[in-house]
Amino acid sequence: MEFLPLKIADRKDMAQRKMWKEMTVTSDGHHLNPTYVYKVVLLGSMAVGKSSLAFRYVKNSFRETMPTVGCSFFKQMIRLETANIMFEIWDTAGQEKYHSVCHLYYRGARAALLVYDISRKEGKEFARSKGLLHAETSAKSNHQVTDVFMAIAQKLLQQEQQKETMPVQSQSWKKSHVDLRAPNSNQIKKCCKS
Numbered sequence: 021m022e023f024l025p026l027k028i029a030d031r032k033d034m035a036q037r038k039m040w041k042e043m044t045v046t047s048d049g050h051h052l053n054p055t056y057v058y059k060v061v062l063l064g065s066m067a068v069g070k071s072s073l074a075f076r077y078v079k080n081s082f083r084e085t086m087p088t089v090g091c092s093f094f095k096q097m098i099r100l101e102t103a104n105i106m107f108e109i110w111d112t113a114g115q116e117k118y119h120s121v122c123h124l125y126y127r128g129a130r131a132a133l134l135v136y137d138i139s140r141k142e143g144k145e146f147a148r149s150k151g152l153l154h155a156e157t158s159a160k161s162n163h164q165v166t167d168v169f170m171a172i173a174q175k176l177l178q179q180e181q182q183k184e185t186m187p188v189q190s191q192s193w194k195k196s197h198v199d200l201r202a203p204n205s206n207q208i209k210k211c212c213k214s
């Protein structure tokens with residue numbers, strides 16, 4: 021009898037399926053299937069708290085983090101009344117040396133959070149002038165972290181509902197879409213650390 025080694029692709033697939041299964045089991049043991057999967061990117065200068073924000077949200081913990089190299093990736097499921105939303109959170113590096121590659125991670129994102137230090141006053145005014153969602157958060161004290169992601173989930177869900185109910189020609193949600201292809205796009209959602 022001949023034994024064939026398991027193909028790498030199969031192993032990878034099994035590992036991915038296992039991870040997916042783990043991600044869709046809630047803390048109270050329920051299995052959830054995501055209704056929508058959304059990519060969300062975290063942008064901002066170095067050391068403004070992007071990784072800490074993601075870590076607090078996904079792991080509910082705060083710890084000293086090393087500067088991000090390139091990009092890190094997190095997943096989190098949100099259970100809403102009408103849908104289960106899986107966030108794929110891409111935490112980009114703020115250091116100057118990664119700026120030339122960071123825009124590669126924006127592709128396919130449905131929302132972007134521009135994280136900045138709260139001591140910069142102009143952040144709030146910028147958000148107001150562009151009509152963007154704005155929130156002051158603290159990963160350290162766990163202030164408004166879940167609320168920010170919940171607000172994004174609800175906004176995206178609202179867009180899905182509009183898509184379903186509106187005729188194609190008049191889908192106003194398209195007009196409010198953020199073009200993430202432009203590296204210097206300033207139409208981005210904001211939050212900050214304190």
Ligand SMILES: Nc1nc2c(ncn2[C@@H]2O[C@H](COP(=O)(O)OP(=O)(O)OP(=O)(O)O)[C@@H](O)[C@H]2O)c(=O)[nH]1
Pocket residue numbers: 064065066067068069070071072073083084085086087088089112113114115157158159160161213214
């Ligand atoms: N006081 C306070 N400090 C924070 C908060 N969030 C992050 N920090 C601190 O700010 C520093 C930078 O945090 P990071 O999360 O690594 O910042 P980052 O934006 O991911 O950094 P890069 O990966 O270099 O882009 C760390 O020393 C954190 O402990 C916060 O909400 N409050």
